Amino acid sequence: MSRVAYVNGLYVVHADAGVHVEDRGYQFGDGVYEVCEVRAGRMVDERRHMERLVRSLRELRIRLPMPLHALGVVLRETVRRNRVRDGFVYLQVTRGVARRDHYFPVPEVPPSVVVTARRVDAAKNEALAIEGVAVITVPENRWDRVDIKTVGLLPNVLAKQAAREAGAREAWFVDADGHVTEGGSTNAWIVTQDGVLRTRPAEHGILRGITRTVMFEVAEQLQLRIEERAFTVAEALAAREAFLSSATTIAMPVVRIDGQPIGGGSPGPVVRKLRELFHSVAEIAR
Structure with a gap:
């Protein structure tokens, strides 16, 4: 058809x-x-x-x-x-x-x-989540109003292509202060060593992802604490876990950043729980 x-x-x-x-x-x-x-x-x-x-x-x-x-x-x-x-x-x-x-x-x-x-292919996506994905970092070079979901995505396209050529799944933009903003098509998260979820505040610097918004409700059900605070690449490398969120990835574990492993180099329990519970919290049309 x-x-x-x-x-x-x-x-x-x-x-x-x-x-x-x-x-x-x-x-x-x-x-x-x-x-x-x-x-x-x-x-x-x-x-x-x-x-x-x-x-x-x-x-x-x-x-x-x-x-x-x-x-x-x-x-x-x-x-x-x-x-x-x-x-x-x-x-x-x-x-x-x-x-x-x-x-x-x-x-x-x-x-x-x-x-x-x-x-x-839902099964393929689940298999990807079991393995986890790699990301690279690139300099933030987008306009200031990325909070608007416009079709002007050329910097994102170039960043995603750079990730692919590096054998990674996503690119994280890093601002002039050394803080991660977001991915080429995803929001960026880490889980600190004390189990706190951290993601950048959804102001003008990032898009307020819908999946990101729902993830706050999922975290509440799991009794996880969230900090809306920017994190550096060094903080991400030192984190217990890292992950991406978007409508097409849900919660996708990040296991390497710029070739360096995160945590044990495999998906951790927090992101697995977030992914498992997500659709029971999201609004699904009947």
Whole structure:
């Protein structure tokens, strides 16, 4: 069965899907996106993702393209048409199509909306979590508003590619003060030697990940303490455990940073518990 994409009001064959050459997302990266996990055919934390979408649109002064309930119908229909049981659904909203000009279009044009859905091999992801992953560190070189989930991801792309070429799964950005900000597509965490979860405060320096937000609730159920405080690479190397979080990785153990092992060089018990409990705490559509 061919994959299906939603593009500006139409469900089309994925291979034939496209946007206008002067769509501002293509020309300027003038748009935002969300990625939502699909588990057993149901969307995970849809409400939270839509709340963050609204915030991102507001920050860029792009209007919501349709009511949220209608957007939810489109997301679920795209998942259904692609027969995705385990995977994710991707939503992108741009300022729309207009003559190339740095100024906002006048008069305002309709936002462009693209939705795709893709299956993932859940067993493969679980196997990866059992082994753990490696990360490298790279200098922080992104703009100051990474708290907005924009489609302008070139620094992230270059960082992720550098990680792949180094045999790692992710790259952690490190700021001028030597503190880890976040990964190319994930939030970064450590577990200190005294068992405290530590992650950078979700201010302008990082994206407020939805999975990161839910992880606070999971930690509460496990009676784990969380510190929202930046950590250095040296602190990460000295940690008991480290891990990544995102909609596509959940809690993914980090076992090496820049080639050096973390803890015993294998996934630890804290991240395993966080991963096991996550979906019992997350909001899963019925």
